[in-house]
Amino acid sequence: MxxxxxxxxxxxxxxxxxxxxxxxxxxxxxxxxxxxxxxxxxxxxxxxxxxxxxxxxxxxxxxxxxxxxxxxxxxxxxxxxxxxxxxxxxxxxxxxxxxxxxxxxxxxxxxxxxxxxxxxxxxxxxxxxxxxxxxxxxxxxxxxxxxxxxxxxxxxxxxxxxxxxxxxxxxxxxxxxxxxxxxxxxxxxxxxxxxxxxxxxxxxxxxxxxxxxxxxxxxxxxxxRPKTAYVARFVGSANIIERGGKTLAVRSEYLELEKDGAGYLPGVVKEKSFSGGMLRIAVDTEAGELVASRHGIDSPLAPGDAVGVSWAEKNAVEVEPE
Amino acid sequence: MKPKRRFRSETLMLIPLYVFTLVFVLGPLVYMVILSFLQRAETWGVTNEFTAQNYAGILEPVYLNTFVESFKLATLSTLLIILLGYPFGYFMAKLPNKWKARMMMLLMIPFWTSSLIRLYGWIIIFRANGILDKVLMGLGITDSPLKLLYTYPAVVVGMIYALLPFMIFAVYSSAEKMDWSLVEAARDLGASRIRAFFTVTLKMTLPGLLSGVILTFVPSMGLFFIADILGGNKVVLVGSLIQDQLMKAHNWPFAAALSVILTAVTSLLIILYRKMAGVKDLEGLV
CATH class of the missing domain: 3.40.50.300 (P-loop containing nucleotide triphosphate hydrolases)
Structure with a gap:
């Protein structure tokens, strides 16, 4: 250069x-x-x-x-x-x-x-x-x-x-x-x-x-490929999840929610909001509040539903904790 | 609907202003002009006969010279006041807020005393073997008294002393509103400190500087008591001349004619300044 x-x-x-x-x-x-x-x-x-x-x-x-x-x-x-x-x-x-x-x-x-x-x-x-x-x-x-x-x-x-x-x-x-x-x-x-x-x-x-x-x-x-939890959150609006001694960054579009399922983390749907063509679903889990996003406004999930939260391993990036 | 109503109430509120201006500004002005075309009575007051004699009288060298001298003194004083007052006002605007308020206070304090009394203070400083002479001789700078009282320099110092605050205030209020990022932009685009000052800062503070000039130049043409107190009889200005004609010679029409000319000359200068600088609104002045 x-x-x-x-x-x-x-x-x-x-x-x-x-x-x-x-x-x-x-x-x-x-x-x-x-x-x-x-x-x-x-x-x-x-x-x-x-x-x-x-x-x-x-x-x-x-x-x-x-x-x-x-x-x-x-x-x-x-x-x-x-x-x-x-x-x-x-x-x-x-x-x-x-x-x-x-x-x-x-x-x-x-x-x-x-x-x-x-x-x-x-x-x-x-x-x-x-x-x-x-x-x-x-x-x-x-x-x-x-x-x-x-x-x-x-x-x-x-x-x-x-x-x-x-x-x-x-x-x-x-x-x-x-x-x-x-x-x-x-x-x-x-x-x-x-x-x-x-x-x-x-x-x-x-x-x-x-x-x-x-x-x-x-x-x-x-x-x-964010290096730190801060970068993952600031640039990609990613969820930061502590799991098995590792800090993982998972962007909202990669977060999978299964109704009454087990997943990696159990959680409860807290609220839904729609903006910019994306539906954002906030879920309370033991790892704190996580946000999943979907295209379109329709979703079978409603606040209060129990969900299992999971993600594909390839979509979770290990980052330095804050 | 509303605008018309508001217009009327605004007009009502402006009435006192118009009345004041008519009674106390325009009235005396018209009276002065009329007076200047009348003749002096034998004993007291004026006779109702029209004459242009008073204006012809001003053309006598003795009086013309007074105008020239006044103009020179006013120009010199104003130049010195710019040199002292502009940097003062400029740097004052750059002080932290706390210090701005303190400086403002320090500048205001002298106004609590009558300017006449403060001028008498200068007599004590300037007179032979006065404070100034004692200090200078004590420090070994001079070996004999300067005897500055009743000299031209003493009058200039008095003018500067009396009028400097007005220049400082005018420049300060302009510089205070200045957007300093403009100076940074100029520097960033390749201007040295000096070029940035002349191309940006000076232009932006010009309204303040020009009102300062008007606020100092115009009064220094007419201020008679400074020349009287610190200049003795040696420095005769238009202001003193008018006062003498009015109070001592009781020649009201001639005093009025002198005043009309003085007013005309200063008005002309104000118009010229504004044309020169292309400044539409002057800081604190219309």
């Missing part, structure tokens, strides 16, 4: 709060890496350390082999798409997108042409003279992306860029962002707390928790 960005043993505390506890990461050229984790896990801090808006307490940041740990943010060739977009409200779309080129003293005509090219790329042709206040959330998002990629940064950092958009727009933008990334060939470090988004877009996912990477791997790795 042609490594473009390397983080080694990054530690960072704010006062008494330890935010990062030894982060290691190597990102390849043109790779799409997602940092996935719940809020407060240290995702944004990691991003800010890469961009230079924060400096780590210890550890190194290497860009194309050069140590940039203490380099100013403007000397890194790394850009960020902020969660709030941070478009300059006093500049029109053209001035916003052309900002980085203007700083470098690129000729006006050249900037104008390049901005036009970028607006075509993000499908906002003719938006040059609009002010950020006149744009919708999705349009601002596109302008922010165009502004960050116009001078071909070595790495693009995206801090929950779709967080403020509604669900439909999010889906559309996921596809569009992925397409853009492929086309530009820029390394993306992408932050999200939405596992579906991470699974959809990434080449590799780093699942983050308490300032550490629990697992770094392809979407297939983290979804099908």
């Amino acid at each position: 042609d490594v473009i960005l390397e983080l080694s043993d990054i530690h960072k505390s704010f006062g008494a709060t330890k935010v990062l506890n030894g982060i290691d990461l190597a990102a390849g050229r043109g790779e799409f890496i997602t940092l996935l984790g719940s809020s407060g896990c240290g995702k944004t801090t990691t991003l800010r350390i890469i961009s230079g808006l924060e400096t780590p307490d210890s550890g190194r940041v290497l860009l194309e082999g050069a140590d940039v740990t203490d380099a100013e943010p403007n000397k890194r060739g790394v850009h960020t798409v902020f969660q709030s977009y941070a478009l300059f409200p006093h500049m029109n779309v053209e001035a916003n997108i052309g900002y980085s080129l203007r700083l470098r003293g690129v000729k006006k005509a050249e900037i104008k042409a390049k901005v036009k090219e970028m607006l075509d790329l993000v499908q906002l042709p003719g938006f040059e003279s609009r002010m950020p206040g006149e744009l919708s959330g999705g349009q601002r998002q596109r302008v922010a992306i165009a502004r960050s990629v116009i001078d071909s940064p070595r790495v693009l950092l995206l801090d929950e860029p779709l967080g403020a958009l509604d669900l439909q727009l999010r889906r559309a933008m996921q596809i569009e962002l992925k397409r853009l990334q492929k086309k530009l060939g820029i390394t993306f470090i992408y932050i999200t707390h939405d596992q579906e988004e991470a699974l959809n877009m990434s080449d590799r996912i780093a699942v983050m928790r308490n300032g550490l990477f629990e697992q770094v791997g392809t979407p297939g790795d983290v979804y099908d």
